[in-house]
Amino acid sequence: MTRLQLAGVSVELGGVPIVTECDLEVGDNERVGLVGPNGSGKSTLLRTVFRAVDPVAGRVALDGDDVRSLSQRQIARRAALVHQEPVTDFDFTVEDIVALGRAPWQGPFDRTGPADHDAVMNALARVNLLDYRSRQIGTLSGGEKQRVLVARAIAQDSPLLLLDEPTNHLDIHAALDLLELVRTLERTTLCVLHDLNFAASYCDRLYVLKAGRVVAGGPPADVLSPELVRDIFGVECTHLTHPTTGQLLLAFSPTPPRTPDPASGNVPLGEKMKSRVGQ
Numbered sequence: 167m168t169r170l171q172l173a174g175v176s177v178e179l180g181g182v183p184i185v186t187e188c189d190l191e192v193g194d195n196e197r198v199g200l201v202g203p204n205g206s207g208k209s210t211l212l213r214t215v216f217r218a219v220d221p222v223a224g225r226v227a228l229d230g231d232d233v234r235s236l237s238q239r240q241i242a243r244r245a246a247l248v249h250q251e252p253v254t255d256f257d258f259t260v261e262d263i264v265a266l267g268r269a270p271w272q273g274p275f276d277r278t279g280p281a282d283h284d285a286v287m288n289a290l291a292r293v294n295l296l297d298y299r300s301r302q303i304g305t306l307s308g309g310e311k312q313r314v315l316v317a318r319a320i321a322q323d324s325p326l327l328l329l330d331e332p333t334n335h336l337d338i339h340a341a342l343d344l345l346e347l348v349r350t351l352e353r354t355t356l357c358v359l360h361d362l363n364f365a366a367s368y369c370d371r372l373y374v375l376k377a378g379r380v381v382a383g384g385p386p387a388d389v390l391s392p393e394l395v396r397d398i399f400g401v402e403c404t405h406l407t408h409p410t411t412g413q414l415l416l417a418f419s420p421t422p423p424r425t426p427d428p429a430s431g432n433v434p435l436g437e438k439m440k441s442r443v444g445q
């Protein structure tokens with residue numbers, strides 16, 4: 167049983183407010199998505215769970231326990247993170263990286279035991295990377311490295327999964343496979359997603375962040391209204407129904423171009439590019 171709660175969380179970085187008074191909850195076995203424009207604070211919110219950054223106000227709690235009262239090991243036993251940074255440690259094999267997921271369960275002088283080995287092999291099999299286990303991590307493609315990070319989180323065997331753009335680098339087949347895999351893991355999940363159709367079809371509930379504030383929360387079909395998508399992302403969106411699954415499908419089109427205003431320096435990107443190529 168795992169529940170994540172963020173209550174009134176505010177974060178400052180370098181003295182600048184990045185996240186302001188965020189309330190967010192992920193219930194046991196729920197899959198919750200976090201969406202919002204680039205720079206809106208999604209990764210920063212995830213980072214508060216691991217105390218990579220501490221809020222200046224509010225509380226982050228795992229199963230009711232303030233994360234500030236937990237050691238890093240205790241947090242890692244409850245929550246695993248699949249982050250965005252590329253893995254570049256050339257000296258490590260794929261198996262070494264996935265085995266790091268077992269560290270929270272091992273004592274300082276423990277050697278990797280049969281149970282750890284089984285967990286690592288099982289995790290590699292779940293992401294179809296068993297044949298890659300002896301490869302140096304630096305020799306893998308971006309999508310393969312992403313799957314290694316997911317395998318590490320599976321091996322970590324914590325009830326809460328935090329995923330920061332897990333479909334980054336993945337082709338459409340691999341992306342759908344990965345989302346389906348995470349669904350079958352049946353863990354409590356908070357997932358940052360940029361693809362709103364993935365968010366709509368994969369998540370039970372969504373939160374929308376804008377400039378560090380939670381501006382909407384609820385079931386995807388309610389949250390991702392054409393009005394909200396226009397307001398938050400600046401694009402037009404139409405709700406369709408998938409012909410076979412019956413799920414919500416969002417179709418996007420650009421908003422009508424804004425009138426360029428060179429005097430204010432507020433020139434849309436497309437206009438800037440045209441002027442650069444002399445059109």
Ligand SMILES: Nc1ncnc2c1ncn2[C@@H]1O[C@H](COP(=O)(O)OP(=O)(O)OP(=O)(O)O)[C@@H](O)[C@H]1O
Binds near residue numbers: 203
């Ligand atoms: N150490 C820092 N000092 C100052 N500002 C920072 C620092 N780290 C991040 N930021 C800023 O915080 C804001 C939120 O960043 P964050 O990575 O949380 O956004 P995000 O919503 O995850 O973005 P993206 O979708 O692009 O990954 C950004 O404007 C970023 O530039």
